[in-house]
Amino acid sequence: MTEPIRIRPARTHDVAAIKTLVAPLADQRILMAKETVAYYESLQEFRIAESPDGEVIGCGALHVMWEDLAEVRTLATSDAWRGKGVGHQLVEHLLDDARALGVSRVFCLTFEVEFFKRHGFAVMADQTAVDPVVYSELLRSHDEGVAEFLDLARVKPNTLGNTRMIRAL
DSSP, X not given: OOOOOEEEEOOGGGHHXXXXXXXXXXXXXXXXXXXXXXXXXTGGGEEEEEOTTSOEEEEEEEEEEETTEEEEEEEEEOGGGTXXXXXXXXXXXXXXXXXXXXXXXXXXXXXOHHHHHTTTOEEOSOSOOSOHHHHHHHTTOOXXXXXXXXXOGGGHHHHTTOEEEEEEO
């Protein structure tokens, strides 16, 4: 029996590996490239998938947007490990993190609609998934992910072709 992969919180020395995982997906415009400082600033949101020999083979982040709402972000798996359940394990850990924080809904913006459907996400039919008071509060955020969730015109170039999906926990 082979050893299972391990999911753990990200550490500062993982930032280079996160950037390496994201780079080819950013080149394909599947994920947004970020400055190194942005990864350090959001490091506590990340989970890392490690192979049995300690290689970083995947990453994903959970970003809390509001009392009841969080976003799965920057979900990436190395080419060599794609299709082997790494993304599945990362998403399940991130959903567990959301539950532990008291979040009741998780959002994602993705090209991988079928993958997220298998994890209980559904395409957002209602483009106003928050009440007007929360919407006006979220408008004050400087976070691009919040703007993407709100489907603001200024982020449309970032989201072309992506599907907004949500899951209740």
